[in-house]
Each structure stands twice: as structure tokens, then as C-alpha cells.
Amino acid sequence: MPRRALSARIQALREQRQARQRQRVRRTVLRRDGMRCEVADPAGRSRWLLDFCGNDYLGLARHYAVSTALQDTAARVGSGGVASHLVCGHHAAHAALEREVADWLQAPAALLLGSGYLANLAVVQGLLGRDDVCVQDRLNHASLIDGARLAGCTLRRYPHADPEGALRQLRACPDGAALLASDGVFSMDGDVAPLRALALVALAQRATLYIDEAHAIGVLGDAGRGSVAAAGLDHTQVPLRLVTLGKALGVHGALLVGDADLIGHLAETARPYLYTTATPPALAAAALAAVQRARQDDWRRQRLAALVARFREGAQRRGLPMLASQTPIQPLLCGSEARALALAAALEAQGFWVAAIRPPTVPEGSARLRITLSAAHTEAEVDALLDALARACDRVAVDATAPSHAPPPALETA
Structure with a gap:
């Protein structure tokens, strides 16, 4: 069997990822101001988003x-x-x-x-x-x-x-x-x-x-x-x-x-x-x-724990399908890649940056939004995210099968 060029394999794999909505696109952070960040898309357009996908749990990255x-x-x-x-x-x-x-x-x-x-x-x-x-x-x-x-x-x-x-x-x-x-x-x-x-x-x-x-x-x-x-x-x-x-x-x-x-x-x-x-x-x-x-700074952990409890109580009241986590990592199970991407795009349209996590990072059929909280968030920001999530879930539940033309959200963070 003749050797296949590496470039042909790469192209075929890229087409497979696109067909399964698993392509990855980097987003460039231009500036940060607390938990807000100015983010550029691949076309060079930028907007300010509230970051709920980073891992700065104690808010020390800018201390x-x-x-x-x-x-x-x-x-x-x-x-x-x-x-x-x-x-x-x-x-x-x-x-x-x-x-x-x-x-x-x-x-x-x-x-x-x-x-x-x-x-x-x-x-x-x-x-x-x-x-x-x-x-x-x-x-x-x-x-x-x-x-x-x-x-x-x-x-x-x-x-x-x-x-x-x-x-x-x-x-x-x-x-x-x-x-x-x-x-x-x-x-x-x-x-x-x-x-x-x-x-x-x-x-x-x-x-x-x-x-x-x-x-x-x-x-x-x-x-x-x-x-x-x-x-x-x-x-x-x-x-x-x-x-x-x-x-x-x-x-x-x-x-x-x-x-x-x-x-x-x-x-x-x-x-x-x-x-x-x-x-x-x-x-x-x-x-x-x-x-x-x-x-x-024990107060940072105490504040973070209070925000996690506030988020989970608010998610339960709104009927959001959260996984059972008591840590700053709060996954919202979506199932399909299309639904996870659509929810992430709907949140971004409202000014929130939340990562859509898809296979192979997570098992097949368990695509999700990975929401992360920080001691640097405010109670008002957490409440605003919950409201935005509820609106996004209502919209995507009706329109979940429609293709999303928005750019994919950021790479999954581990």
C-alpha cells in the first residue's frame, strides 16, 4: 500500500472534526480588567466578556x-x-x-x-x-x-x-x-x-x-x-x-x-x-x-465557597441541569456538541465567556459547559450569569438542531 502524504491525512482529520463540530479555535485576550477581558475572534473583532471559564479560583493572577x-x-x-x-x-x-x-x-x-x-x-x-x-x-x-x-x-x-x-x-x-x-x-x-x-x-x-x-x-x-x-x-x-x-x-x-x-x-x-x-x-x-x-487569605476560600453555594442554589431554582459538584468547577451537561456550542454562543452574545467542552476531552455524549467561579467574581456577576444561562437554555431548547454560525468558543482548559 503506497505511503499517504501527511498533509492529506491532516486535511482528512480536519474535515472529520468539522463534520462532528469538534474544531478548535483559539481566542486572543487583548486586555484584562478584573474578571472582564477584551477578547478577539479569528476575524480580529473584539468585545469585552465576563470570564467564567478560567481557573483563577482565588483571584491571585493579578494580585x-x-x-x-x-x-x-x-x-x-x-x-x-x-x-x-x-x-x-x-x-x-x-x-x-x-x-x-x-x-x-x-x-x-x-x-x-x-x-x-x-x-x-x-x-x-x-x-x-x-x-x-x-x-x-x-x-x-x-x-x-x-x-x-x-x-x-x-x-x-x-x-x-x-x-x-x-x-x-x-x-x-x-x-x-x-x-x-x-x-x-x-x-x-x-x-x-x-x-x-x-x-x-x-x-x-x-x-x-x-x-x-x-x-x-x-x-x-x-x-x-x-x-x-x-x-x-x-x-x-x-x-x-x-x-x-x-x-x-x-x-x-x-x-x-x-x-x-x-x-x-x-x-x-x-x-x-x-x-x-x-x-x-x-x-x-x-x-x-x-x-x-x-x-x-482564608477569606478568599470562604468567599469562593459562598459564591459556589449561591450559584448552585440559583441553578437549582432555575432548573439548570448541573452536575453534582461543590467545587468552583460547575459543569452544565448538554449532551451533544451542537447544543454545547449553541449555549456557549448564546452566552457570549450576552457578554459571558464560558467554554464548551466536547469529546475527546470528555466522554462521548457528555459535551458540557464548564463554568468556573473565582473569588474575584461578585455576587451580582454570578446572578447575571445564572439569568443568562436560563435565557440561553430556553432559546437553545427550541432551536437546538439549528446550525450555529458563531465562531467556536475557546479551547477547553484543563
């Missing part, structure tokens, strides 16, 4: 202490990371951030990486090999799945939030090392993993429990220590955690936090850590300032 730390450190040490951490790129700002996060989470050690995606690749690739098994929740973030593929280990997935399913999968692979991995808060559903039960499963099967705290850190638990702390667990029961800096902490990058031996091993062997330039020290200084604010 003056965070941006001042970034600017001051960049002025003193420059803009780049210079080299990898194990050559000459490890700066005092990196070390200070690692110490602060380890202290915050009451764990022995922490390791700074460039992103949560890289950190998940680093963990699975650095700890597992061909004869080992990685058991994961079916709704885990894509980076955890990709990490298992990179490691070459056996990947087993269990039904969502099902500890007994995790136990069955571990029992089916009795040989080699085992890693049991789960999101703490699931990025597309907003629900919390059954961590206490998973910890018991890991203990019984001599597996290492690894929890991705990307959407939990700063939001859940005492002092914002995340879903592990909220479940009453510590680093002896959950020896390895991922802390993402780009969600509630409003900066960029990620840290692996936990057992000193595990962290030390990853620092010496994990390819996504070894073979990449260090995070710019100025970003590490900004992240340190954000972590300190997140630790101290």
Missing part, C-alpha cells in the same frame, strides 16, 4: 504582591532560567519556593517543574517501567494517561471514583511496582475523588498513591492544602502529590511534593525534569508570593 515579586526579581536576576536545574539553572528563588510549598503541605520535600503536564509525565516515567502497572481513574487528566504510555508500563483504568474497581485492577497485576493515580478534583466534572478509600486500597496492595491536586490546591482543606488534607490524610498515606501553580495560585509551573526519597529519585532520573531549562527565577518568586497569600 499586586504576586506581580510585584515577578517584576522585582526579573529586574534583579533577569528573565530566563539559563540552564537545567542540574547544570547551573537552580536558583535561590526555586529553592525558596520548594521549601515553602513543602512546609505548607507538611511534607518532607518538593521539586519544581515547568508545568503540571510535565510533572505528571515525570512521575510515571521516573517511577515505573515495562514490568510495572499504573492504575488510574477513568476520568484522570490526559497527562497522567500520557505518562503511563511514556513509561511503557501496563495501564489499567477503573470506573470513575470507584475504589473497588481500583482494587480489582491492582489485584489483576500482582507483579512489579504499582502506582495508583487519581485527580483530587476532576477538572471536567468538579467532583472530589474518594481519597480515604483509595488510600486503603493502596495500602492493602502495596501500591504508591499519587494524587494530582491541580484543581484542589488552594481551594480545599485547611489553609488550602488541597483534597488530601481535606480527606484527613498526610504524606505517609499519600507519599506523592502534584501542586499546580497555574490554577488557584495564578502563576505558572508545578511542584511534586511528598516523600524525600521519591522526590530525590525523580530529581535525578525524571527526563521531563532533567532535560529542560529551569523555570525563570522571577516566576518562582511570583509563585512564592502567591503561595504565601493562599496560605494566609
Whole structure:
């Protein structure tokens, strides 16, 4: 069979995405003012929208202490990371951030990486090999799945939030090392993993429990220590955690936090850590300032929890089909891609930016709007969104099969 040109394959795949309404279009943010942002469409036209699709849960992305730390450190040490951490790129700002996060989470050690995606690749690739098994929740973030593929280990997935399913999968692979991995808060559903039960499963099967705290850190638990702390667990029961800096902490990058031996091993062997330039020290200084604010500002979590409760009560009164989430991630189930896109377009016409999430990011038939709340939102803005959602659902319910000619909303955020 003759070789097919890559360009022909790309064109065919593009046509398939268009036919299934799964094309992705980037939107450009020109300016931000609080939770409002000026957004350009592909044609270059711009308008101001109220952002309900970002992950700035605590409202720290524009905090003056965070941006001042970034600017001051960049002025003193420059803009780049210079080299990898194990050559000459490890700066005092990196070390200070690692110490602060380890202290915050009451764990022995922490390791700074460039992103949560890289950190998940680093963990699975650095700890597992061909004869080992990685058991994961079916709704885990894509980076955890990709990490298992990179490691070459056996990947087993269990039904969502099902500890007994995790136990069955571990029992089916009795040989080699085992890693049991789960999101703490699931990025597309907003629900919390059954961590206490998973910890018991890991203990019984001599597996290492690894929890991705990307959407939990700063939001859940005492002092914002995340879903592990909220479940009453510590680093002896959950020896390895991922802390993402780009969600509630409003900066960029990620840290692996936990057992000193595990962290030390990853620092010496994990390819996504070894073979990449260090995070710019100025970003590490900004992240340190954000972590300190997140630790101290309990009022941000209290305000966020109050807004989540207000949104859910208002959604229930209006009969909106929300999934059962008590976190800032509030998904409205749409079913079809066409309905999700139409609802997102109807909200944008009313001045609200909400992402339409479609397969393969979520399972087939479960396209949704992923609504996210921030401590920086006001009660009036939340109420206005609820009213706009009710109007959009009324309109789209009548006109759901009509094609939408509006540009697709923004890329899904994880």
C-alpha cells in the first residue's frame, strides 16, 4: 500500500472534526480588567466578556504582591532560567519556593517543574517501567494517561471514583511496582475523588498513591492544602502529590511534593525534569508570593465557597441541569456538541465567556459547559450569569438542531 502524504491525512482529520463540530479555535485576550477581558475572534473583532471559564479560583493572577515579586526579581536576576536545574539553572528563588510549598503541605520535600503536564509525565516515567502497572481513574487528566504510555508500563483504568474497581485492577497485576493515580478534583466534572478509600486500597496492595491536586490546591482543606488534607490524610498515606501553580495560585509551573526519597529519585532520573531549562527565577518568586497569600487569605476560600453555594442554589431554582459538584468547577451537561456550542454562543452574545467542552476531552455524549467561579467574581456577576444561562437554555431548547454560525468558543482548559 503506497505511503499517504501527511498533509492529506491532516486535511482528512480536519474535515472529520468539522463534520462532528469538534474544531478548535483559539481566542486572543487583548486586555484584562478584573474578571472582564477584551477578547478577539479569528476575524480580529473584539468585545469585552465576563470570564467564567478560567481557573483563577482565588483571584491571585493579578494580585499586586504576586506581580510585584515577578517584576522585582526579573529586574534583579533577569528573565530566563539559563540552564537545567542540574547544570547551573537552580536558583535561590526555586529553592525558596520548594521549601515553602513543602512546609505548607507538611511534607518532607518538593521539586519544581515547568508545568503540571510535565510533572505528571515525570512521575510515571521516573517511577515505573515495562514490568510495572499504573492504575488510574477513568476520568484522570490526559497527562497522567500520557505518562503511563511514556513509561511503557501496563495501564489499567477503573470506573470513575470507584475504589473497588481500583482494587480489582491492582489485584489483576500482582507483579512489579504499582502506582495508583487519581485527580483530587476532576477538572471536567468538579467532583472530589474518594481519597480515604483509595488510600486503603493502596495500602492493602502495596501500591504508591499519587494524587494530582491541580484543581484542589488552594481551594480545599485547611489553609488550602488541597483534597488530601481535606480527606484527613498526610504524606505517609499519600507519599506523592502534584501542586499546580497555574490554577488557584495564578502563576505558572508545578511542584511534586511528598516523600524525600521519591522526590530525590525523580530529581535525578525524571527526563521531563532533567532535560529542560529551569523555570525563570522571577516566576518562582511570583509563585512564592502567591503561595504565601493562599496560605494566609482564608477569606478568599470562604468567599469562593459562598459564591459556589449561591450559584448552585440559583441553578437549582432555575432548573439548570448541573452536575453534582461543590467545587468552583460547575459543569452544565448538554449532551451533544451542537447544543454545547449553541449555549456557549448564546452566552457570549450576552457578554459571558464560558467554554464548551466536547469529546475527546470528555466522554462521548457528555459535551458540557464548564463554568468556573473565582473569588474575584461578585455576587451580582454570578446572578447575571445564572439569568443568562436560563435565557440561553430556553432559546437553545427550541432551536437546538439549528446550525450555529458563531465562531467556536475557546479551547477547553484543563
